[in-house]
Amino acid sequence: MNRSTHRPSRAIDVQVLLGGDRDVKDWQRRHTSGEVPDAFPYGLDRLSEHGLVVRGTRLRTRSPRKLRGALRRLGGGLDWTFGALVEADAEVVLAWDERVGVPAVLMQRNPPPVVGNVIWCTDSVPNRPLRDAVSKGLRRMHGVFVLSSGQVPILREAYGVDPRRTVVVPFGVDGDFFTPGDQSEVDPELVVSVGNDRDRDFPTVLRAFRSVRDTRPSSRLVIVSKTISQHEADAVPGVTVVPHLSHSELRDLVRRAAVTITLTRPNLHVSGITAVLETIAMGRPAITTDTPGMSDYVHAEGGIFTVPPGDHAAAAQMCSALLDDPDRASAVGRAGRRTLERHFTTERQAARLAPLLQDAVATG
Known part of the structure; x- marks a missing residue:
């Protein structure tokens, strides 16, 4: 695909499909109050720096939420129940994941060009009829992007998507x-683990922390997740489960952490990458699982350590080494912040997305 790299002479109108029930206007209000990052979810407001003006779209449907959820499950996660979302006057549509992107291109007669992110269907290939629908939808898109190079082969093998049309963003x-906090506020005994998605591996986190605790009984683990109960965590001393924190509360917690540990089961969509990148953004070292595509994020500058899937011993060893050497942990954290600034801010993400959208308008 030929991709434009220049700033367009006029603003390009981009309609964004986020999926779920996210209210962009409420998000923007909360951003103005300092409660959430970026002025638009996923930092897509940064596209304005490249001559692209985004507008949000909520999935609006008359179907009750429970019914709609059941239909999504039956439909392999795709949201077929929404109304006429794609607006005729949009110059290009950016679908944040395939659950809205595939229906957008299949249910509209002549939609504007669609550029779609693929997240979930590379880890769970659906049955034949649904797989054919996903394949058809993805191949109709002007462009497809993914968050991990590990997703590219399965898109080709299972869905027939030409790798030349698939861009890793x-x-x-x-x-x-x-941002980093004051170094004096770091708690040298605090380990933090965050996440709610289906590939989080909290059993391995707990086994790892049990080993850490055996040699460092003053250490503590705070898990921020709705997917594990305090009762489950009580089997390991020193563990506290917090079901939910606001963005600002989570920021305060991670700033104080000596290290974060984000372990996942094998997956292709780099589960846990939000927690990992937020950790290094705040100048703290991150331990995560070496899954396909995670190597895209582990740079020579440092900040991120990986361990094999399910290897609680390796995770415990790395965690203990960082707890035992606060100066090293701080140096790793500073290196991680440099990695973040050079490669993984929402500004960088927007700069990589912009040419795909510009090309869709120019050639679509």
């Missing part, structure tokens, strides 16, 4: 919101 976080 590394994820980014808001480096202006997630």
Whole structure:
């Protein structure tokens, strides 16, 4: 695909499909109040720096939420129940994931060019009829992007998507919101683990921390997740489960952490990358799982350590080494912040996305 790299002479109108029930206007209000990062979810407001003006679209449907959820499950996660979302006057549509992107191109007769992110269907290939629909939808898109190079082969093998039409766009976080705190506030005994998605591996986190605690009984682990209960965590001393924190509360917690540990089961969509990047943005070292595509984020500058999937011993060893050497942990954290600034901010993400959208308008 030929991709434009210049700033267009006029603003390009981009309609964004986010999926779910996210209210962009409420997000923007909360951003103005300093409660959430970036002025638009996923930092897509940064596209304005490249001559692209984004507008949000909520999935609006008359179907009750429970019914709609059941239909999504039956439909392999695709949201077929929404109304006429794609607006005729949009010059290009950016679909943040395939759950809205595939229906957008299949349910509209003559939609504007669609550029779509693929997240979930590379880890769970659906049955034949649904796989054919996903394949058809992805191949109709003007362009497809992914967050991990590990997703590219399965898109080709399972869905027939030409790798030349698939662009790896590394994820980014808001480096202006997630910033390092005062080093004096770091708690040398605090380990933090964050996440809710289906590939989080909290059993391995707990086994790793049990080993850490055996040699360092003053250490503590705070898990921020709705997917594990305090009762499950009580089997390991020193563990506290917090079901939910606001963005600012989470920022305060991670700033104080000696290290974060984000372990996942094998997956292709780099589960955990938000937590990992937010950690290094705040100048703290991150331990995560070496899954396909995670190597896209582990740079020579440092900040991120990986361990094999399910290897609680390796995770415990790395965690203990960082707890035992606060100076090293701080140096790793500073290196991680440099990695973030150079490669993984939402500004960087927008700069990589912009040419795809510009090309869609120019050639679509």
